[in-house]
Amino acid sequence: MTITSPSSEAPDWPQCAHEADGRRCRGRPVEPYAACLAHIGVDRRAGHLAALEPGAGLDLRGTPFTRDLLTELLAALTDPATGRHRLGPADFEEAEFSGDAQFARVDFTGDVSFDGAAFGGGAYFTGARFEADLGFVGATVARNVWLDGVECGGGVCFNKTRIDGELRLETGTITKSAVFRGLVVGGDATFSGIEFIEPAVFMETEINGTAWFDGALFRSDVRFDGARIAGKAWFDGAEFHHDARFDSATLSEDVSFNGTRFVEGAAFPGATIGGDVEFGGNEIGGDVTFRKATFQRTTVLGPLVFPRLLDLSDAEFQSAVTIEAAVGTLHCRRTRWSSTAALRLRHAEVDVSDAVLQFPVSIAGRSHPFVADGRELEVPELSDAPVRVASLRGADAAHLVLTDVDLTGCQFVETVHLDQLRLDGRCPLASPPPGLRRIGRRPVRWTRRRTLAEEHHWRAERQGADGWTRAPGNTDVWGPAALAPVYRQLRKALEDGKDEPGAADFYYGEMEMRRLDPDTPPGERALLALYWAASGYGLRATRALGWLLLAVVATVLAMMLWGLPQDDPEPVSTGTVTGSRVTMTTDKPDPVNPQGSYGSRLSSERFEKSLRVVINSVVFRSSGQELTTAGTYVEMASRVAEPALLGLAVLAVRSRVKR
Structure with a gap:
């Protein structure tokens, strides 16, 4: 030089x-x-x-x-x-x-x-x-x-x-502030084991080799804003007691935070990360944010295990990645996935609002803790918390797969291509309130089914229905006109996956929203109300069978009281003889309406005949029994109503067992 x-x-x-x-x-x-x-x-x-x-x-x-x-x-x-x-x-x-x-x-x-x-x-x-x-x-x-x-x-x-x-x-102590702003290092930079008592500033630092911060102790704030590290960055065993910020930093290769302690979390807003980001065995007391970060060749992010927020909002993943996390909250708002991704979560409330999924992305709940260095990583505060999806609003669900996640509070309205969403494993949704509830002064018992969180919000807000969940603050409340298409698309998604029994509840929800939509024509609403009352839209076999049983009982009773004649009419034959020719004429008298009190008509003999008439007319379409005029009309009505109810019951059973 x-x-x-x-x-x-x-x-x-x-x-x-x-x-x-x-x-x-x-x-x-x-x-x-x-x-x-x-x-x-x-x-x-x-x-x-x-x-x-x-x-x-x-x-x-x-x-x-x-x-x-x-x-x-x-x-x-x-x-x-x-x-x-x-x-x-x-x-x-x-x-x-x-x-x-x-x-x-x-x-x-x-x-x-x-x-x-x-x-x-x-x-x-x-x-x-x-x-x-x-x-x-x-x-x-x-x-x-x-x-x-x-x-x-x-x-x-x-x-x-x-x-x-x-x-x-290496292995020393810097008592006052350490400032490395704009430092350029042509090779490796090693800060292993250094204790920084006051703030450390590495803003706009450029390291063209590997950066070693393993075992470093930062007792105050540390800033890597705009730093550029061309090689790998090692922070294994480091401790950050206050803010650790990597705003707009460029970490061109792998970054390792195994065993690192973040007392107040870490922030990587706008950072560019070229390789894997490894976490394991960490103690993290605050949030970890990667807002607007760019992951160029990252294949692994995690496992991140802590009880606070992991924020990937506005981040971009340019290569196939596996994210492992057990956190309190995971934000993927407006996150762009330019390749395949697998989110393997132990605990988390996930928000995927407005995310852009250009390739298949799966969100799956794990039943077992993550393991690092032979040790299970678990957060005691989250031991019973499932993986919950809070929102898919604005996201494109065409490439989204959800497996073993809780959807009880998930918001689906405004999701794009919801009919192509894939649900695997156990993905429970919210249920109506159990037991006897009230709408105003009217007691009701809600049908058990899977419902959208948005239906809960609407019923609690508009109908004042008891037991339904109210919408959180600053959350839009959507009416039946918006919810019916959501149920329809979810039904199609399950039907396309050959899960027709699972799609039945979504069909029920769609029909409910159509029936309750004030913009639906009155005639159509009346027809839907009749369909609901008769068989729960063809999905409640017990309701249809109950009406069938009631119709059969009513028909039998009507036959006993008015339909069967007093006596079975006997044919009368008369004839004339003209020379060697005999002419015979047989007449059958009209049935005579039953006489006497109603009690006398309720006999076992008339019950047996009435039951036979009803069964023959419903099943075999002809009873072969002489009936009074009233009985004829009763039989005609039963031939229409009772087979229809029987068909609805069969349809309901089929919808629950078909594969």
């Missing part, structure tokens, strides 16, 4: 009188001389260094250092009691180091500045101690910067520093 002056302008300190190749040295003169430490001559330098004591302050701004000159300087400041080099406040601003700069085992007892310094080799501070602030603002380093095992009683500032090699800052 060629050492060049950080600035062509004159420095703001007295300048060395030495010139070479038309360039004046920028080093600060050593008093009382006119030249800097590098140019005062060997004898004068030896005398100057001999006069220094350990802990002396240094002002060596702009001074060019060779390796030998730096060695001489540090040797003059060696504490004989400890064998370590001890410096007071030291200013190396815009100093030039032609080779490796070795500051190992140096104690800096005051502020030290390398702002604008240029290192032709590396800068090595292994085992150094900084009792005050360390400044590296705008410095350039041709090779590595190592600060292994340092203790820093002040802060560090690497604003706009450029390191062409690697940066190592």
Whole structure:
């Protein structure tokens, strides 16, 4: 690396009188001389260094250092009691180091500045101690910067520093703020085991290798806004005690947070993540948000196990991904899935409103906890919480598969292609209130079936029906006109999946909404009401059989009282003889209406005949029994009504057992 002056302008300190190749040295003169430490001559330098004591302050701004000159300087400041080099406040601003700069085992007892310094080799501070602030603002380093095992009683500032090699800052403590804004590292950057007491800032940092933060301890806020890490990022075992933000960061490869502790959660809004994001065995006390993040080649996200919010709203997944989570709430609002995705959830209330699904996406509940390092990951607060889908509003359900999730509170209205939704496993919906309830003063008993949450909201809001669930705050209440198409599309979705028994409840709901819709023509509403009362829209076999039984009893009773004649009429034959010719005529008298009291007509003989007449007329369409005029009309009515009721009962049974 060629050492060049950080600035062509004159420095703001007295300048060395030495010139070479038309360039004046920028080093600060050593008093009382006119030249800097590098140019005062060997004898004068030896005398100057001999006069220094350990802990002396240094002002060596702009001074060019060779390796030998730096060695001489540090040797003059060696504490004989400890064998370590001890410096007071030291200013190396815009100093030039032609080779490796070795500051190992140096104690800096005051502020030290390398702002604008240029290192032709590396800068090595292994085992150094900084009792005050360390400044590296705008410095350039041709090779590595190592600060292994340092203790820093002040802060560090690497604003706009450029390191062409690697940066190592390991197993130490930084007591005050640590600022790495605009830092550029050509290789790996290691911050393993470092304890940051006050806020740490890595905003707009660029690391072109792997970033190691494993075991790091951030006791205050940490910001990675706009940071760019070209290699993998490792945060295994790190601890974030306050806000951990990665706003608009670019993490080009895998990111690992295994065993990481987030006391107040983590935020990745607008981040770009190129690889997998691994979590496991974490302790997370707040929310984790990936709002507007872009996942380019992420195949695994999780397992995330914590009781708060996981927010993937407005995020984009560009490759096939598996998301594993057991969380309190999962937001996928307006999330874009540009490839297949599998959401394997242990606990969560999922909101998929307005999501864009371009390829198949499955949301499935898991019955067993996730496992990391042989240990089951579970959240005690969520041990009994199922996977619940809260909303599909505005989402395109054409590629959506739901398996073993709770839909009791799910909002379906405004879902696109709902008829192509696939439901597998056990996906319960809300049920009507059990037992005897009231609408106003009228007691009712609701039919057991699967209902939409939106129907609950409407009945509770508009009808004032007892026991139905009211809509949460700021939730639209939809009427029958909007709910009927939703039931219709869900019915078709199950029918297309060959689950006709499961689709029966959705057909019932569709017919209910049509019957209760005030915009439905009165004639149609009356017909639907009759259909509902007779057989529950062809789905309640017991209701149809009950009406059939009642109709049979009524018909038998009518036959006994009015339909059967007093006596079976006997045919009478008369004849005439004309010569050898005999002519016979047989007449059968009309049936005579029964006589006597009604009690006398209710005999076992008349009951047996009436029952035979009803069964023959309904099943075999002809009774063969002479009836009175009233009986004839009763039989005609029974031939119409009772087979229809029998057919409705058969239809209801078929709808529940057909496969």
